[in-house]
Amino acid sequence: MQTAFTPEQLADPKIAEANTILRKCVHCGFCTATCPTYVLLGDELDSPRGRIYLIKGMLERGEAPTAETVKHIDRCLSCLACVTTCPSGVDYMHLIDEARAKVARKYKRPMVDALLRRLLAAVMTDPSRFHASVRLAALFRPMRHILAQVPFLKLLAAMLDLAPASLPAEEDVTGRHPAQGRCRMRVALLAGCVQPVLGPHINSTTVRLLNRLGAEVIVPAAQGCCGSLHHHAGNEDAALALARRNIDLWADADIDHVVINASGCGTVVKDYGHMFRFDRDRAKAEAVAAKSLDIVELVAKLGLADAKAPRPLRVAYHSACSMQHGQKIKRLPIELLASAGFEVVEPFESHLCCGSAGTYNMLQPDIATRLRERKVVNISALAPDIIATGNLGCMTQIGQGTAIPIVHTVELLDWAMGGPEPPAMRAG
Ligand code: SF4
Numbered sequence: 001m002q003t004a005f006t007p008e009q010l011a012d013p014k015i016a017e018a019n020t021i022l023r024k025c026v027h028c029g030f031c032t033a034t035c036p037t038y039v040l041l042g043d044e045l046d047s048p049r050g051r052i053y054l055i056k057g058m059l060e061r062g063e064a065p066t067a068e069t070v071k072h073i074d075r076c077l078s079c080l081a082c083v084t085t086c087p088s089g090v091d092y093m094h095l096i097d098e099a100r101a102k103v104a105r106k107y108k109r110p111m112v113d114a115l116l117r118r119l120l121a122a123v124m125t126d127p128s129r130f131h132a133s134v135r136l137a138a139l140f141r142p143m144r145h146i147l148a149q150v151p152f153l154k155l156l157a158a159m160l161d162l163a164p165a166s167l168p169a170e171e172d173v174t175g176r177h178p179a180q181g182r183c184r185m186r187v188a189l190l191a192g193c194v195q196p197v198l199g200p201h202i203n204s205t206t207v208r209l210l211n212r213l214g215a216e217v218i219v220p221a222a223q224g225c226c227g228s229l230h231h232h233a234g235n236e237d238a239a240l241a242l243a244r245r246n247i248d249l250w251a252d253a254d255i256d257h258v259v260i261n262a263s264g265c266g267t268v269v270k271d272y273g274h275m276f277r278f279d280r281d282r283a284k285a286e287a288v289a290a291k292s293l294d295i296v297e298l299v300a301k302l303g304l305a306d307a308k309a310p311r312p313l314r315v316a317y318h319s320a321c322s323m324q325h326g327q328k329i330k331r332l333p334i335e336l337l338a339s340a341g342f343e344v345v346e347p348f349e350s351h352l353c354c355g356s357a358g359t360y361n362m363l364q365p366d367i368a369t370r371l372r373e374r375k376v377v378n379i380s381a382l383a384p385d386i387i388a389t390g391n392l393g394c395m396t397q398i399g400q401g402t403a404i405p406i407v408h409t410v411e412l413l414d415w416a417m418g419g420p421e422p423p424a425m426r427a428g
């Protein structure tokens with residue numbers, strides 16, 4: 001793709017990077033076929049290629065983007081299916097990150113939109129604030145259908161829709177958890193912000209499984225949000241501040257790995273080196289990124305020799321976008337589940353996003369709901385006993401549209417290693 005940046009613009013290293021990315025695109029359009037928003041909406045401007053054109057124009061002009069450009073950028077799920085598909089290796093992930101940062105810096109959003117985004121960022125990056133807000137949301141939930149009729153309160157209704165009616169009991173995993181038997185390695189677990197509130201058993205299950213496999217697990221009280229929510233909203237400074245806190249903690253800690261059991265967070269942690277490329281802490285960030293693993297990567301490293309599914313189950317495996325496109329982990333969870341004795345099946349259109357995408361299901365509820373419905377139809381066609389996935393966001397999103405129990409992959413692996421039956425199955 002031809003670009004027309006001035007030498008002054010190219011002196012900015014971020015623009016120079018964007019220029020290199022843009023020039024790789026050869027307009028072939030292969031990416032459109034796997035882009036969820038293009039598949040649903042059929043609008044070129046809601047395809048990767050169309051967005052690349054819009055981003056090019058926005059960066060070249062250097063002015064505040066138009067509302068039309070922001071609309072199409074906002075509709076992007078950052079699912080990265082286009083990155084997997086692109087034969088030219090266009091680094092769309094870092095291009096859309098730069099575009100969102102530019103939008104955050106230059107575009108003045110309508111007041112309600114701006115307020116809701118600020119509210120989401122404040123609430124979802126802090127477990128205690130998130131816990132309090134979910135309890136509050138439960139009180140207002142009966143009003144969501146009324147709110148949904150008021151155009152500027154539609155997003156608030158979408159947030160209430162996703163809030164669970166009740167919360168599971170808290171399970172605090174902060175601290176040091178020794179390995180069973182010989183200690184083979186020491187790891188730090190990123191507990192997350194939303195997960196300790198909506199799915200606290202995922203962290204305790206992760207700790208139990210890793211301990212059983214010979215890993216000592218540390219969950220430092222001082223660690224916090226990975227920064228992904230701010231990063232995807234274009235709030236660079238806030239994202240870097242949160243990430244830096246974790247990097248300072250993990251870089252010098254006596255650990256072999258940082259383990260992450262929410263693939264959305266893992267994609268960002270593994271990209272810390274890039275996020276800090278112009279920062280004094282670049283080397284530390286790169287070191288942390290290099291020792292970060294998704295939980296399935298760590299389990300595979302430790303080995304699951306004695307795993308045995310307690311009973312025959314047909315598991316529909318949903319691969320989160322951040323897992324398959326962001327981290328390029330596609331077969332490993334399936335192989336682990338199969339080696340543990342589960343029958344694993346994959347839905348049609350497994351490459352397409354379920355609509356969760358961080359806060360996307362709250363900010364773009366119409367598209368997110370259509371994507372969920374499509375995903376649930378494809379999963380249900382497999383008639384599975386259970387759905388497994390490696391990202392809490394997908395569990396919440398898909399779980400809203402089906403009665404089939406949905407669990408984190410680690411719950412099934414732990415169960416096959418002698419742990420308790422996953423709570424979602426006991427409830428079903
Ligand atoms: S597939 Fe790659 S090269 Fe082709 S239009 Fe899409 S981004 Fe550009």
Ligand code: SF4
Nearest residue numbers: 035076077079080082
């Ligand atoms: S990240 Fe996903 S939604 Fe965004 S352009 Fe690429 S395929 Fe489409």
